[in-house]
Amino acid sequence: MAAPRAFLHLIPLKWNWGERGFRDLSGVTTPEASHRGRRTLLQFLSDHFYDVEFLREYFLRKQMQKLHLENGSYIRVQNKYGPDIAGAYFILKHGGAVKFRDMEWVRSDEWRHFIAGVSKFQAVPVEAVDASGCAINYDGLGNLLSLKELRSLSLQRCPHVDDWCLSRLYPLASSLQELSLAGCPRISERGLACLHHLQNLHRLDISDLPAVNFPGLTQILVEEMLPNCEVVGMDWAQGLRQGPDEQPQDAAGPIPVEPLAPGSRQPLCNS
């Protein structure tokens, strides 16, 4: 598992650049940052001239369309080779990695090789998918839902995976044992609540989710909800142990209400 991940580390950097405008929209940046900090000439012009605003809107829409196109379903591949090949092909096209049962990981740079030897894979189900950093959204996730033997799914740092996507994972409930959602910027506790469908889950990684308001409490509640599952998310506490004298006291209280890690959002009183 280590090898593909090391490779995939490079991917977000690559496409971050092209998709920045859209990510601004999709909630990755905070409103204050995009509002206060830089008031560009472009913004000034679009405030006063309708045409500039229209043009900017047009480009914004184009970017969104691109994401939708990339996340279309691979019906033709699915009809010809079955759902496993279609799912694998989808992930490889997006820059992820796939593991068929009893085989090595197939990485995205090997996808031509994969196409050439597709008959070799056809009889074998997909066992694990590593989609770290891929631009998968709700629609694209549909390609993975027909993988009946999928045991491990990693959606680490996927910028478009949100609460809606989590509510869509229930068809995998019978097989899915490992799920990693670490670093997804749009996943909140509201989406984590519907993971209760996945009763066979053994390991769930929910570390480093910036949209979760109360990470400590959320983790406890998720652990309660999935009693057979090891929930990993203690990165929050690790982040806090920078000061040497504040270290040992947090295990005593009945509910460890942890102060938020730097960079996370302020808790809302009425949430």
Next chain:
Amino acid sequence: MLRRVLRTGLGRSLLIRELGASSGKGRNVSEMKKKIRSLLPGEPDNFMYDTRHLPPERSDVVIVGGGVIGLSVAFWLKKLEKRRDGIRVLVVERDQTYSRASTGLSVGGIRQQFSVPENVQLSLFSVDFLRNINEHLAVVDAPPVDLQFNPSGYLLLASEEGAAILESNVKMQRQEGAKICLMSPEQLRKKFPWINTEGVALASFGMENEGWFDPWSLLQGLRRKVQSMGVLFCQGEVTRFVTSSNRMRNSAGEEVNLRRIHEVHVKMDNSLEYQPVECAIVINAAGAWSGQVAELAGIGKGPPGTLQGTKLPVEPRKRFVYMWHCPQGPGLETPLLTDTNGVYFRREGLGNNYIGGRSPTEEEEPDPADLEVDHDFFQNKVWPHLAYRVPAFESLKVRSAWAGYYDYNTFDQNGVVGPHPLVVNMYFATGFSGHGLQHALGVGRAVAEMLLNGHFQTIDMSPFLFSRFYLEEKLLEQNII
């Protein structure tokens, strides 16, 4: 435009350079700024007196009611218009704080578990919109809409008598494309061990696309988008419609009185000033008060039993929502549970808080004059059923409560969409009796299509037309919550 700016800008700068010798540089810069600002478009002109607070004298479409339904109609009108800025739309809202509007006071649930196929389609359409809300409501340079959607699902319980209906409903819902599963009491106990399954014969649970969201963020998102699309807003109250009538004979020889609205009088807030707005189409999206608005247009004034005498049967009904705290209550997996008798509750946040309520029966209907909360209603009518269904709720503490209005359709508790048969340019989008919020986006599109193309396209809403009140065709929903 650009040439004008350049020419005047250059001329001014020459002038200023001459003046600059005598006066300070700073003054020139500020003067220059002022001049540039007055030349840029989008700034108010200085006329004889300021009429900025008044609505425009003419508008193509006037939408009465700026709640989520009115805004959604405005949004789809602007979205589906053939030419950019082809239609001028004015939204008249009485209360910009929305203090009594049903939108903000709603529990915010969305479900597909209806018994009328059109309602399921509306819900599916709306949920699809909400999922991609930041694409539909994207405004350049504005922060994204944070809908706070909780995809936790609806769990409907049915008793022995209701089980057959529930089963056939679920069959229909699945055909329409909703992801609903049926559960036996045993499965229910396994999945949600905190439920007492006595008296439950069958349950249906929405796996996907069901849950609840923050109605206020939807409203604000829509408002921002609609404003950026060029819809005009005005705070005021519609007090009068100026109409003309046309006597005609139909093929059977009966006389028909066709009316048409020409002007809408909009009375400004806290003053006697009013503005007549000439318009082609009026959309009645006044929610709980749409019955009154319809009456203003002369709907229902006629001999009873005729189409003229058929009123819009929408009236405000008060519904209570209670919020309670229960430390031993059900956990994170709690869906929005609706009991066999209509008591419902859902989780609110993470701190073991729950909100819920119940629709009262016809006899115990509270007085809708104000929004006072009846706390005895919870004690006597809600809590015993709650504690029976979820034993953990034996000990709970009510934290707060509020009341809101349903735009209650007394005829069949379903929405009214489309034009009035006699007042030809009044369109309805009202009467949804508690599921207006979740259907708003689909309804808005339906009304806009009816208005622009003359027929429904995306969802066939013809069973929701006004004429059903006259024809006595009830479109009943099996479970109203």
